[in-house]
Amino acid sequence: MSSPRRKRSRMEPMDAKKDSAETSQHVKVPVSKKPAKSKVKGPAARRKSSTKGSANEDDYEGAKKVEYSNWLMKSEPESRLENGVDMKFGIEDLKMQPKQTACWDGVRNYQARNFMRDMKVGQEAFFYHSNCKEPGIAGIIKIVKAAYVDHTQFDKKDSHYDPSSQEENPKWSMVDVQFVRMTKRFIPLAELKVYYQEHAATGGPLKNMALFTRSRLSVQPLIKEEFEFILSLEDKDS
């Protein structure tokens, strides 16, 4: 996310158009995304991008469709202006929202969007602080509303406005997330990296962790082994 970055707080009472059911308050969270100015015209899906995966719609890796049980969502806890809008939205900002719930808008990357579309209500995710003094996992959130249209793509005043997206065929989605708890301690990126490197060399639960293998993705999938291993770190001294 933007990772995040983003934050703008707008809370428009109304809008939300039908889509947003009751949960979100639009607060914005963004996450990493970028400013959206993309264009892309026609063909819409231009698939593939680089590396691995499928950038756009499909997300099969081969044929086996890996099931992801958990997620990691990045957001920026420190102020940073993007098109004049402050992207700050740390876990403390989420806690202050009504119902401690916010919509994760502003994601403008196909892989990240597709992962959000795969999210199921009730699944838990790590809230990751990026682009800040101390990057790392700060808390746990859960998905409380499955993917629906991200209204900010149509808002010219929004920093993630996407002029290429048509209302009849929206390009971008978002989910609603709710604060669950802080992790027992902050789990720094640097610490995770040490485990990743060790596991990559000798085998271990974090050997393929997206935070390192696809570091720029603002919404990342986690398999159960990754999620549980990281949770086990809460009780270590570090």
Next chain:
DNA sequence: GCCAACGTTGGC
């Protein structure tokens, strides 16, 4: 502020 990694754009 630097810059590596990588996604996107768009000409050809």
Next chain:
DNA sequence: GCCAACGTTGGC
């Protein structure tokens, strides 16, 4: 469909 140029992410 290739690929160079360009833009973004995000750690350091």
